[in-house]
Amino acid sequence: MAQSKNSQKPHDQMAAYLAQDLDAVNTLIRTRMASKHAPRIPEVTAHLVEAGGKRLRPMLTLAAAGLCGYDGPYHVHLAATVEFIHTATLLHDDVVDESGQRRGRPTANLLWDNKSSVLVGDYLFSRSFQLMVETGSLEVLDILANASATIAEGEVLQLTASQDLATTEAIYVQIVRGKTAALFSAATKVGGVIATASDAQVQALYDYGDALGIAFQIVDDLLDFQGDAGAIGKNLGDDFRERKLTLPLIKAVARADTEERAFWERTIEKGRQTDGDLETVQSLLRKHNALTDTATQARDWAAKAKAALAPLPEHALKDMLGDLADYVVERIN
Template sequence: MAMDASAIAKPHDRLATYLADDLEAVNGLIRTKMASKHAPRIPEVTQHLVEAGGKRLRPMLTLAAARMCGYDGPFHVHLAATVEFIHTATLLHDDVVDESAQRRGRPTANLLWDNKSSVLVGDYLFSRSFQLMTETGNMEVLRILSDASATIAEGEVLQLTAAQDLATDEGIYLQVIRGKTAALFSAATEVGGVIAGAEEAQVRALFDYGDALGIAFQIVDDLLDYQGQSAATGKNVGDDFRERKLTLPVIRAVALADAEERAFWSRTIERGKQDDGDLDHALRLLAKHDALTYTKDSAIGWASKAKAALDPLPGHALKDMLLDLADYVVERIN
């Protein structure tokens, strides 16, 4: 499998090098399944997103889990493509829901085409993902990925109501991000173990790793929204504030707020009345209550849980890369 992966710095790049042949097969399958004889808009929209320079992190997790557990059949490629299709479908839908203008540093599909195209092409990709799943002939794989799809949708709907309600606490926040992000991470790793016929304790370990990694990943994303740089994140700093999303930094600041501060959060987040200077004031309140440090510590804690989860798995070069990946997810903060 290609060149020495250890010579490459970032763990997801090392994974991509180690899994280069598998990833090429996944990309080929994605291109084949993106095609549509009757609706050329489908490959146009999909290609814009799929080719936008995403890291293919989720499909790599499936490939890595399967290979780490000794799998040498063809179906890990189908499952990795399935995971990427589910992810891409949710991105298309998310950008419509969030009215986003930028994704991975490029204009979103709904901006370049329209909301109708984004929603319908997202639906097409979901359908394609289920077609791909069935090709494995494995009912357990079908159960895991269909459950994950339902959990993702549930998390997104929960976020609609929870995001602008100051009563949203860390427990509800965790439920939201477990749905919208961690569910696909954990399904991606779990199905890799299942298709490889790994023993139950190892499959559980892979699920736990993906779950904790996905939570850490989303917490870091939410933190970077307040302290990242647009060039690095592909988003505008403060988007979550402008979109009135209650993420962990704000939940922490609200929990420690006095009456005047709570009134500010109520006006800007719950009622959506935002004026010039409000983002700067929000950042001052986050700093006052050390909310960003608290959020960073929480992400580091989940990354540690992800690493500990891999203990039942045997020594393997891919295991080392997955351990490093958990560290790298939180290193993005710096």
């Protein structure tokens, strides 16, 4: 049995366990992304929704609800809500970042235009609120509305901090907790709330999602410098080219000598990048152990996520959530 478990990635194992619920979520997503009057909406949405994403965030909602014994219909609504919020933020992010590739495919703003991406993202946000209202829970509405505001806040903070060499690791974590972890923690928390879990269990689910989301984003930022471009679905070094001060760069900047500081001022603050600069960045990251230390922090957050699960009942889904935390950081290897 252990061999079978090890042969399957944790998110695939969870997807198989939750297959019936995931099918219901996918059906609901396709139904609600339809538009009678604007056919571009389902075209743009389908491009992203059907692009082979892992449905990780909606799976977290389904898993949290299942772990806490929920047997009603609304976990499906909430999982679809979470995916709509996520898809809306991706559409907006690609416009802000002027990205040309997402999940190994051309971005919606490249295939259509920025206006379509922004407006379809707005439509999906509206759809998400319609779905969460249908649950009849003001607490659920409060959690997901707060998460939506926090995501936007994190993105705006990143805009102001990403090209400022004074940006600290604490500010970076604040950005990541907003733009990425807020939806992870909301996804897990609403699963517990809809299942009327105890306050301690709801808090445990929130803490798990928060730590998992931070670990997930740190690993993504790390893989931008040492991953496989085909596997991560974007070009290596994109964050540097976009002048985003992610954790590996923040560490290298903090440890820079005078000459290195001048390099960072030219490439990040002033945006004057030339051929060979990415190779210099890689060299400086290695010199200052920035990649190794970033990986250590990602593993620490993954360990916090696993530890947070302690108050939750014993269940196959609890084990899968623990394995998922391990897998998030195994991507580093």
